[in-house]
Amino acid sequence: MIARWSTAVLDTDLPGGWAVARGPEGFLYDDNGALFPRHWLKSQDLPVLAEHGIGHLDGEPVYLLELSGRADVQGCGWKGLRAFMLESDHTLYKVLGYAAQIGTWAREHRFCGSCGKPTVQVPLERAMYCQGCDLRAYPRISPSMIVLITRGDEILLARSPRFVTGVYSTLAGFAEPGESAEDCLVREVREEVSIEVRNIQYVGSQCWPFPHSMMLGFHAEYASGEILPQEDEIEDAQWFNVHALPPLPASRSIARYLIDLYVARRLGHAEPVLPG
Ligand SMILES: NC(=O)c1ccc[n+]([C@@H]2O[C@H](COP(=O)([O-])OP(=O)(O)OC[C@H]3O[C@@H](n4cnc5c(N)ncnc54)[C@H](O)[C@@H]3O)[C@@H](O)[C@H]2O)c1
Ligand SMILES: [Mg+2]
Ligand SMILES: [Zn+2]
Missing domain, CATH: 3.90.79.20 (Nucleoside Triphosphate Pyrophosphohydrolase)
Incomplete structure (x- = not known):
């Protein structure tokens, strides 16, 4: 097509x-x-x-x-x-x-981040240009890891205070300089729920234009530790049985896809398709 x-x-x-x-x-x-x-x-x-x-x-x-x-x-x-x-x-x-x-x-790039002078759009290239210091600024994309952690029939979902009432989702977080995708995932999981994961598998990615995230989706298995939600960031985090899930994120999100994919595989149902 x-x-x-x-x-x-x-x-x-x-x-x-x-x-x-x-x-x-x-x-x-x-x-x-x-x-x-x-x-x-x-x-x-x-x-x-x-x-x-x-x-x-x-x-x-x-x-x-x-x-x-x-x-x-x-x-x-x-x-x-x-x-x-x-x-x-x-x-x-x-x-x-x-x-x-x-x-x-x-x-956000009308002025040069180095010298402060006004920039111009480069013709036929997606870049803002500063003539003063020959600097080009390209569209910003922020890599973010998102991971579904599972333990047999149970999946780990959490609530941020920013979520719609009742909705639980997978864990996510922005990559920091110096990290691989896997480093970021392990750090975010430790920070947000204080557990360790193993067998990290890449699943797929999705553009998330709120405002400029590139979501890299993973599946990981629980390894060890007790859930301890991060103060301020995580309101609640729980293991949910695949037969008793709470309200979930919007169907076009990769968070929802990661959950639906695991549940479908666990229950032998047809697999969902990741919306691009
Ligand atoms: N598409 C989906 O299914 C889905 C699901 C969950 C989260 N997300 C997105 O993933 C992204 C990360 O999730 P999160 O909010 O839990 O992140 P997070 O756990 O890293 O926490 C957010 C904090 O990160 C910092 N931050 C903000 N923008 C940043 C940037 N560009 N680079 C580095 N740090 C930054 C801020 O201190 C902010 O409070 C967000 O854009 C969120 O909307 C998408
Ligand atoms: Mg987060
Ligand atoms: Zn400049």
Whole structure:
């Protein structure tokens, strides 16, 4: 199957195509979705901070209008990326997730991190450039480990105080400089629940544009120790039997995939597919 959406760096001087607009409250949308004819969107009175050509959807160019503040457009509303992840079709979510990452990164790199002078977008390359010190800044991606720990029919799930009430998920954490993926996983598990794991197996990865994580998903077996939840970060952590699971994360998350995959294998059911 040919992918409907592919990223590209497009020339913003060319006319035509679709555009999305992103402001402080998320993306502009109406009954037809979040993609608008670009010439129409640019004719609205929007406070455009920057325009980025971001890719092709069904062969048509797509642009992002990154706004500097909020705006009213008659007949339209604003909606955050998480709501699009939960409600919209997967392709639209991928377009908006990429747009959000490019918009955030370009906004946060308008000035050189070394000398403080204004940067410029490099034509036809996804980079912000400082002429003063010949420095290029590329989109930021933050590798994060996420792991399902199991002990036979039991899986370890935890709650952060930030989660929706009642929901339990797998453990996750950002890689630090100097660590391998496995080092990070072992450290995060120790920090968050104070146990040791063994037989670490890589399962798959997922882009997580909140705001720029790259989730690397693993399975690990329990080795030793008693659960001791990390103060402030982990509200509760428990072993749950695969037949008695609590409310779980959204179905498009890799956290949910890791859980569903293990349960399916344990119970001999059909395996789920990891949403990209
Ligand atoms: N897709 C999924 O299924 C899924 C599930 C769980 C977590 N996540 C994501 O994984 C990421 C990591 O999870 P977490 O929040 O438990 O991380 P964590 O356990 O490392 O704790 C968060 C802390 O890390 C620090 N931090 C924030 N941004 C950082 C960065 N870019 N690099 C290094 N440290 C940083 C901050 O001190 C923050 O309070 C988050 O983006 C989270 O949204 C995704
Ligand atoms: Mg964590
Ligand atoms: Zn500079």
